[in-house]
Amino acid sequence: MDFPIFHLDFMGDRLLIAIIAVLHVLINHGLAVGFIPLVTWIEYIGFNKGGQNTVTHTEWDTLAHRLMTVAFIITTTIGAMTGVGIWLSSSLVNPASIGSLIRVFYGAWFVEWLVFVTEVVLILIYYLSWKKSLVSVEAKAKHIRLGTALSIFSWITMSIIVSILGFMMDSGSWAENKTFVAGFSNPIYLPQLAFRTPLAALMAGALALLLARIFTSKNSEIRIESGRKIALWMLVAVPFTLIGATVYYLRIPHLMIGNLPVAIGTMEFQSWYDLLVKFIIGAISTVIIIAGLVYFRPNLKIPSAFYVLPVLGMLAFAGIFERIREFIRKPYVIGNYMYSNTLRKDDYPLYKRDGLLAHATYSPVKEVTPENRLIAGEQVFLLACSRCHTTHGINSVVEKFEDMYSLKPNESLNKDLMKNYISHIENARYFMPPFPGNEAELEALVAYIQHLQSTGLPPEPLETSLNSK
Amino acid sequence: MLHHILLQTPIPRDLPLPLPLPHSVLVVLLVVSFLLHILFVNLMVGGSILTLWSQIKGLRKPEYDTLAHEIAETITVNKSLAVVLGVAPLLSINTLYTVYFYSANALTGIFWIAIIPLVTVAFLLTYAHKYSWKVLGSNKALHISIMGLAVLIFLFIPLIFLVNINLMLFPEKWNTITGFAEALTLPNVFPRYLHFLLASLGTTGLFICWYFGRKTYHFEEHFQELTRYEIRKKAYSLTFGASAAQFLIGPVVLLTLPTKGMSWHLLLTIGTGAVVAIPALYLIWKEITGKPESLGKNFWKITALLLTTVTFMGSGRHLYRAVALEPHQKLMAAKTANFQKEVKKATEEALLNPPKQTSVADAGEAVFQSKCSACHAAEVKVVGPPIKEMVAIYKGNPKGLHDWILKPGKKRPDYPQMPALGLSEQEIQDVAKFILKQ
Numbered sequence: 001m002d003f004p005i006f007h008l009d010f011m012g013d014r015l016l017i018a019i020i021a022v023l024h025v026l027i028n029h030g031l032a033v034g035f036i037p038l039v040t041w042i043e044y045i046g047f048n049k050g051g052q053n054t055v056t057h058t059e060w061d062t063l064a065h066r067l068m069t070v071a072f073i074i075t076t077t078i079g080a081m082t083g084v085g086i087w088l089s090s091s092l093v094n095p096a097s098i099g100s101l102i103r104v105f106y107g108a109w110f111v112e113w114l115v116f117v118t119e120v121v122l123i124l125i126y127y128l129s130w131k132k133s134l135v136s137v138e139a140k141a142k143h144i145r146l147g148t149a150l151s152i153f154s155w156i157t158m159s160i161i162v163s164i165l166g167f168m169m170d171s172g173s174w175a176e177n178k179t180f181v182a183g184f185s186n187p188i189y190l191p192q193l194a195f196r197t198p199l200a201a202l203m204a205g206a207l208a209l210l211l212a213r214i215f216t217s218k219n220s221e222i223r224i225e226s227g228r229k230i231a232l233w234m235l236v237a238v239p240f241t242l243i244g245a246t247v248y249y250l251r252i253p254h255l256m257i258g259n260l261p262v263a264i265g266t267m268e269f270q271s272w273y274d275l276l277v278k279f280i281i282g283a284i285s286t287v288i289i290i291a292g293l294v295y296f297r298p299n300l301k302i303p304s305a306f307y308v309l310p311v312l313g314m315l316a317f318a319g320i321f322e323r324i325r326e327f328i329r330k331p332y333v334i335g336n337y338m339y340s341n342t343l344r345k346d347d348y349p350l351y352k353r354d355g356l357l358a359h360a361t362y363s364p365v366k367e368v369t370p371e372n373r374l375i376a377g378e379q380v381f382l383l384a385c386s387r388c389h390t391t392h393g394i395n396s397v398v399e400k401f402e403d404m405y406s407l408k409p410n411e412s413l414n415k416d417l418m419k420n421y422i423s424h425i426e427n428a429r430y431f432m433p434p435f436p437g438n439e440a441e442l443e444a445l446v447a448y449i450q451h452l453q454s455t456g457l458p459p460e461p462l463e464t465s466l467n468s469k
Numbered sequence: 470m471l472h473h474i475l476l477q478t479p480i481p482r483d484l485p486l487p488l489p490l491p492h493s494v495l496v497v498l499l500v501v502s503f504l505l506h507i508l509f510v511n512l513m514v515g516g517s518i519l520t521l522w523s524q525i526k527g528l529r530k531p532e533y534d535t536l537a538h539e540i541a542e543t544i545t546v547n548k549s550l551a552v553v554l555g556v557a558p559l560l561s562i563n564t565l566y567t568v569y570f571y572s573a574n575a576l577t578g579i580f581w582i583a584i585i586p587l588v589t590v591a592f593l594l595t596y597a598h599k600y601s602w603k604v605l606g607s608n609k610a611l612h613i614s615i616m617g618l619a620v621l622i623f624l625f626i627p628l629i630f631l632v633n634i635n636l637m638l639f640p641e642k643w644n645t646i647t648g649f650a651e652a653l654t655l656p657n658v659f660p661r662y663l664h665f666l667l668a669s670l671g672t673t674g675l676f677i678c679w680y681f682g683r684k685t686y687h688f689e690e691h692f693q694e695l696t697r698y699e700i701r702k703k704a705y706s707l708t709f710g711a712s713a714a715q716f717l718i719g720p721v722v723l724l725t726l727p728t729k730g731m732s733w734h735l736l737l738t739i740g741t742g743a744v745v746a747i748p749a750l751y752l753i754w755k756e757i758t759g760k761p762e763s764l765g766k767n768f769w770k771i772t773a774l775l776l777t778t779v780t781f782m783g784s785g786r787h788l789y790r791a792v793a794l795e796p797h798q799k800l801m802a803a804k805t806a807n808f809q810k811e812v813k814k815a816t817e818e819a820l821l822n823p824p825k826q827t828s829v830a831d832a833g834e835a836v837f838q839s840k841c842s843a844c845h846a847a848e849v850k851v852v853g854p855p856i857k858e859m860v861a862i863y864k865g866n867p868k869g870l871h872d873w874i875l876k877p878g879k880k881r882p883d884y885p886q887m888p889a890l891g892l893s894e895q896e897i898q899d900v901a902k903f904i905l906k907q
Contacts, residue, residue, distance in 0.1 A: 002481035003571050004643060006578040020585065076549050077592040084552065085585035087559060092578050095571035099484050102563050106489035110498075113556045120553040124546055178486075344485075350808075350815035359808070361481040362644070404852050406883055417851050421843040428843035428852075429888060 001343065002361050006092040007386045010393035013093040014326075020089050022322055024082035026203070026315060029196065031071045032079065032154045034204030036123075038233055039068045040147030045229060047140055055140050059222040065130050066215045067208055072127040076120075094387060096342040097333045104174070104183050105164050112160040115153055122150040155197070162196060163189045165325065171335040186335075191251040195244035198237045202287060203318060205234035206310035209294065213307050224298045231295035234287055234310070245280055279320045283313035330431035339433035341384050348436055356383055356437040368440040374459035377448025380441045391452050398453045413453050418446045478641040478797070481568050482805040488564060495565050496787065502557035504783045508672065509551035511665075514623045515673025516544045517595065521616045528609060532695045539691060541599050541616075543680065548592060568801065569637035569794065573652075576636060580629050580649035591622035627665055631658055638730065638790060640797050657725040664722050667711045668779075674707035675772060682765050698761045705764070709753045712746060712775070719743065730793025735785055742781025749774035833903025836896045844887075847907065853887055856907050863905060870901045 008016060046060025090098040102109065126146050133143035166188040167174070174183040209230045216223035287310045293300055333340045343351070350359070357363050357376060360383055368376040381389075381397070389397040401413050404421075419442055426434040435442060451459060488495060520540045527534030562570050574581045598615045605612035629649070636642065636652045646652050678701045681688065688697045723739065752767045752774075837845075844852035845859075863870040874897050879886035892900070 002483075002568060004575040006575040016582065073593075073596050076545075077596065078589055080549065080552050081585050081589040081592070084555070084559075085582075087563075088574070088585060089582055091563070091571050091574050092582060095567075095575065096484065099563060099567040099571065100486055102560060103484060103486040103489055103567075106560065106564055109560050110557065113553075113560065116556065117553050120549050124549060128546070180489075346816070347812050349819040350812045353815040353818065354811075361479050404885055406852075406885065421852070424839060424843035427840045427890065430891060 001096075001356075001359060001383060003095045004362050005382050005386065007382060008393075009386075009390045012388070012390050012394040013386070014388055015394060017086065017089045017093055018322075018326070020082050020085040022319055023078065024086060025322055026318055027074060027079040027082065028158065029200035029318065030203035030207050030314070032075050033158045033197075034200035034202070035067075035071050035208065036147065036154055037151040038201070038204050038208050038230070039064050039071065040144060040151055041233070042067065042226065042229065043147060044144050047144060050137075055134055055137055059220075060226070061134070063212060063215055063222060063226055067211055068127055068130070070211060072123065075123070080120075094333060094342055096344075097338055100334060100338060101164060101168070104178075104180065105167070107180060108160055108163065108184060112157060115156050115160065119150065119153040119157055122146065122153060126150050158196065158200070159193055162193050166192050168329055168332075168334055170329075171337055175336045188251060191244075191248045195241070195248040198240035198244050199318065199321075201237040202234060202241050203314045205230055205237060205291070206287065206314045209234070209291070210307045210311050213304055227294045228298055231291040234291040235295060238284060238288060238291075242280075242284065249276075276320055276324050279317050283310075283317035286310050286313040327431070331426065331433040341387050341433050341436070343384075343433070343436050348434070351436045352438060354438070355441050356380060357441060368444045373444045373447050374451055375461070376441065377444035377446070377451070378459055380437055380445040381448055384436055384445070391458070392456065397449060401449065402453070413450055415446050415450060418449065419443070422446070477644065479643050480640075480797070480800045480804050481572070482808050483801055484567055485805060485809055492565070495561055496791075499558055499561035499565060500783050500787050502554065502561060504779060506551065506554040506558050507668075507783075508779075509547050509554055510627070511669040511672040512547040512676055513544055513551045514627065514666075515669035515671075516540055516547060516676075517616065517620050517623050518670070519673060519677070520544065521613070521620050524609075524613050524616060530694075532692055535691055536695065536700065538599075538602055539681075540677065541595070541602075543676075544595050545592075545599055548595065552588075566637060566790075566794070569640070570633070572640070572643055573633040573636040576643060576646050577629070577632055577649040577652055581633065584626060584629055587622050588626060591619045591626075594619035594622075624666075628653070628658075628662055631661055631665070635661070638793050639727075640794075656727070657722065660718060660722040660725050663718050664715065667714050667718060671708045671711035671715070671775075674704045674709075674711065675775065677701075677704035678708070678765070679768065679772075682768070698764060701764055702757050705753055705757050708775075709750060709757065712750055712753075715746075716743070726789065727793070730789040730791075732788065732792050735788045735792065738781050738788060739785040742778045742785065745774055745781065746778040749778070831899075831903055833899035833901070833906075836892065836900040837903055840890055840892060840896075841900065850884075853884060854881075856904055859904050860907055867901055867905060870904065871897055874901060 007013060042060060043056075043064035046057040046064060047055075049057035049060060051057075087098065126143070129143065129146075133139045163184050163186065166186045167183050170186055170188050171183060174186070209227065212226045212230055213223070216226060290302070290306060290310050293302060329335060329340075331339055332345075333342065336345065338344050355367065357366050357368070357379055360366075360379065363376075363379040363383070365372045365376045365379060381391075385397055389395050389400070392398060398413075401407075401418060405413070405417065407413070421428060422435050422442060422445070425432045437445070448459065490498075520537045523533045523540060524537035527537055594615050598612065598619065601612060601615070632649060632652045632655075635655055635658050636646065639655065642652075642655070652658075680686065681697055681700050681704070719739075749771045752771050756764050756767060756771075845854070845856060847856045849855050859870065863873075874890070874892065877887035877889055
């Protein structure tokens with residue numbers, strides 16, 4: 001309403017954020033939060049194995065260093081930039097929402113920033129001083145302490161951001177009292193943190209197992225030994241992940257259904273939910289099987305390709321988990337405060353009274369007339385639908401209607417049915433926000449969608465249509 | 470008339486949430502954190518330019534290749550700090566200038582988001598360059614090209630930021646600007662860009678002078694022909710030249726700024742900054758023309774003076790923004806307050822006159838209209854089957870209909886699946902009764 005509209009009509013705006021965000025989460029969990037403690041542990045094992053006159057066991061130390069090289073290069077490039085990317089893409093797609101979140105969470109984000117600066121400084125020192133740490137036992141011990149500190153700071157970074165993610169799903173008592181503490185300690189915060197922490201450890205284990213396999217030579221003792229240690233790390237993380245997942249899983253229905261009875265989620269949600277359970281079971285079993293074999297049957301020859309399986313399993317698991325998280329918060333982008341179309345719940349009565357266009361800063365038309373109906377409809381679409389839907393691309397609004405009415409090819413959409421559907425949309429599909437505009441705008445929107453269906457083209461710009469009149 | 474409306478300055482509403490901290494605290498945080506951020510950005514951009522220059526020079530004089538390697542080592546550290554230190558000013562500008570910043574972002578959308586892949590690639594290139602020094606030792610053309618590409622990207626990114634920072638100052642243009650290319654042509658963008666590039670070179674010169682002057686840096690281990698003095702003098706000279714050039718480009722930046730943000734306060738601040746730079750330049754000049762052993766004697770004095778200049782310039786930058794946007798911010802605040810008043814009124818009105826649905830006598834019919842009618846009609850298929858068919862199926866079996874409404878699903882291959890609706894037990898009973906009565 002108050003920002004020029006940025007809209008990607010082919011891929012859809014949410015996919016832009018999703019790609020950047022999922023990539024960031026995978027790197028953050030798999031190569032930072034869970035990975036750095038694992039690397040530090042391997043470095044420590046080498047330190048302990050070092051003989052009387054040596055600082056460390058060279059093979060173990062080299063392995064730890066190589067693992068850290070991968071983490072260092074990826075986290076300080078793709079990891080860091082996708083983190084910024086979440087901000088930049090949100091500010092394009094959903095400025096009102098990210099702007100509101102920042103006003104509520106400025107303090108948390110500022111503290112997050114301080115922790116984050118510390119984390120980056122530590123990771124630079126930790127990685128770049130590796131060579132120097134080999135000079136003496138004291139230097140190595142100090143280096144390992146540095147790794148421990150870095151591990152703690154990466155975890156704190158994650159634990160702050162998880163609160164903000166939780167807030168978007170369920171703002172708790174914040175919607176009434178608007179205090180920072182109420183927002184930060186939202187009801188989904190701790191369950192989510194309890195889940196993400198071991199999940200990160202498990203993802204890191206899966207990646208490290210594969211990387212250690214690549215970095216060690218065939219039949220070497222270090223390959224078997226390091227494989228066993230990493231497998232042990234994963235096997236320990238499994239029960240915690242399962243407990244965390246269960247706590248989180250049990251917490252979800254309370255959230256998403258709000259004041260509806262718990263027993264009835266929607267079918268859409270149920271299918272995601274079932275899929276999640278399948279993914280959890282699939283990924284965890286793969287991890288147990290591969291890590292179990294590596295640990296308990298160290299002499300068994302497992303082909304390298306199998307080491308990829310736990311990584312894929314964990315990536316898919318984490319991906320579907322984020323997808324569900326996005327799904328749960330609908331129809332809101334900020335629980336009970338702002339709908340996913342970026343309009344505030346409290347502003348609805350005014351939009352219903354005056355119409356949406358009357359208050360749309362950048363709309364070239366403020367009122368629907370017979371001449372501007374299609375342009376007005378396009379504006380209503382941009383304001384009320386375009387954050388999630390495209391015209392003909394991914395999640396196309398035209399296709400949604402065609403599928404819903406089970407239309408045959410060349411069959412046209414029915415105006416009255418669509419009007420009736422949209423005006424009751426929040427009842428028919430609980431994850432959709434209610435239509436925000438007035439009667440004339442509903443008519444215009446329907447006419448616009450019909451126009452899209454019949455011509456496949458956007459309406460002619462206003463000036464030409466006025467001139468040709 | 471239409472043109473007139475289109476050309477009007479848009480007055481959006483602000484977010485109806487209070488600022489998280491007092492305005493002045495946020496301003497100080499913004500200015501200070503931005504200067505920290507830009508310092509490392511300068512070192513990253515300047516460092517990569519110098520690496521490229523030095524490596525090309527190294528094709529003839531091999532020791533310059535070593536020098537390039539030494540400078541390259543610093544880029545990958547400075548770039549990480551540049552990114553992480555950028556978060557605080559981004560956070561602060563988003564809070565203080567929410568509408569202005571995001572509007573500029575949206576108007577330059579594709580380029581704005583292109584920052585992410587571009588910078589990622591540039592960062593990966595700097596690692597590839599740094600870690601392939603030996604491997605590509607015999608293929609200098611390729612090795613230098615890697616850095617060349619990184620430098621090109623590093624030179625382009627600041628332009629995207631500058632265009633955004635510039636465009637946010639001009640709400641009167643938001644209705645007519647159609648994209649990055651057009652926003653690029655606003656006056657002031659290129660002078661500011663040049664101003665930034667000179668600052669990058671000047672800052673990096675000072676940094677290199679310090680880096681190679683450290684006692685802990687074992688210069689002789691890396692270089693045999695080049696001397697510490699030679700490199701430091703070159704670096705100092707770069708700072709001198711770049712800073713002196715700022716005295717030419719600085720006034721151009723100031724003169725191309727639209728007058729709306731000008732104030733005596735601004736001129737005084739910037740003027741003071743410029744005056745403080747003069748003794749710094751004088752000291753550098755003395756050092757580069759003086760005896761080799763006294764080079765670096767005044768290094769910290771010079772750095773302190775130039776940092777003071779930078780602080781004044783950074784503050785001036787904010788002053789201009791504050792004055793330029795003040796009238797528009799006032800209009801926006803008034804509009805926001807008025808909008809909130811209207812929202813309150815409309816909410817009260819809606820409570821007093823609830824929508825007319827009272828014409829429906831039957832409770833079940835009311836449920837049907839609000840919850841089912843989007844997909845079901847009396848006689849014809851809409852999304853799901855008509856009431857007619859429901860009656861045919863469930864006649865004499867109200868429990869069957871009740872159970873289906875409670876836990877629906879997919880029965881017909883050519884119809885979409887029916888979602889659960891979250892009706893209460895009473896509502897289900899009412900609506901089932903209503904349906905079977907038809």
